Amino acid sequence: MRHQPLLAGAALWLACLAPAAPALAADASTCDSLTARYEAKRAELEPPQVSAALFAAADDGCDALATRLLDAGASVAARDRTGGTALTHAARGGHDGMIVLLARHGAEVDERNVQGSTPLYVAVEQNRFKAAGALVALGATVNTPGRAGVTPLSAAAYNGNARLVDLLLSHGAAPRTADASGKTPILYAAARGFTPVVMRLLAAGTDVNAPYGNGLTVLMWAAGYANDVPPDDGVALVTLLLDRGAAIDAHDDRGRTPLMIAAGLGHDEVVDLLMRRGADRTLRDRGGQTAADLAPTEALRAKLASKG
Incomplete structure (x- = not known):
């Protein structure tokens, strides 16, 4: 049209x-x-x-x-x-x-604006559950991406809206579709500490150990959670991923493990959890640095360097 x-x-x-x-x-x-x-x-x-x-x-x-x-x-x-x-x-x-x-x-129902966003994408981005429900009932295509190739499911995951995630998955949303930056829905949820959303995406078939852009896994994204995420939420999500079989010492393209990523960002609680679960503190990245070398505070460096 x-x-x-x-x-x-x-x-x-x-x-x-x-x-x-x-x-x-x-x-x-x-x-x-x-x-x-x-x-x-x-x-x-x-x-x-x-x-x-x-x-x-x-x-x-x-x-x-x-x-x-x-x-x-x-x-x-x-x-x-x-x-x-x-x-x-x-x-x-x-x-x-x-x-x-x-x-x-x-x-x-699937008309797109100049950014490429459909009404369904706009509704999901704004957390409008009833509007999204009306659109999918009218036959809106759930996998049509909006701006930057972000799908409605990724937008719902970014917002941490488990109800919208459930709605979209129940209407055939693809849980592993990546956007223009290479990120999938689960990475958006993991970076923001949204454990309920991550649980749903794992149940929908997302591989807990799949590598994404730069070799980063879901556990690495969770360990490097965003600054506005409460530490308890980060710990809860990392715990879930480890319980679901996430490889604790996997490394990205820089050779960095989840422990190194958490340490480098000063996420003390996640560092403690990973060490309790057996993360190897002696591993080095491609630059020869250990998790202790990357830690921003003396207290965290000392904790990582200790033999206890």
């Missing part, structure tokens, strides 16, 4: 009509206000402006107004400046009823 970009005047109408941020649930007063503005301008609106008004209705889940706009000639195929349709707006706002309404009027 060809894009139908809006005219410049439509952008001005949308700026006037749309609220600053989409709401999750339709607010009666907001919808009443939008309807009143539409009625005040209805006689002078051109078709592209009517379509622009549909974006505002979709943002706020104003189903009654959207129905009137569609009856007045608003196009479900019209695009905003980012290439998004009214369906994209509804998905971002989490309005499942609006999604069904637009689909009934011919909206294409």
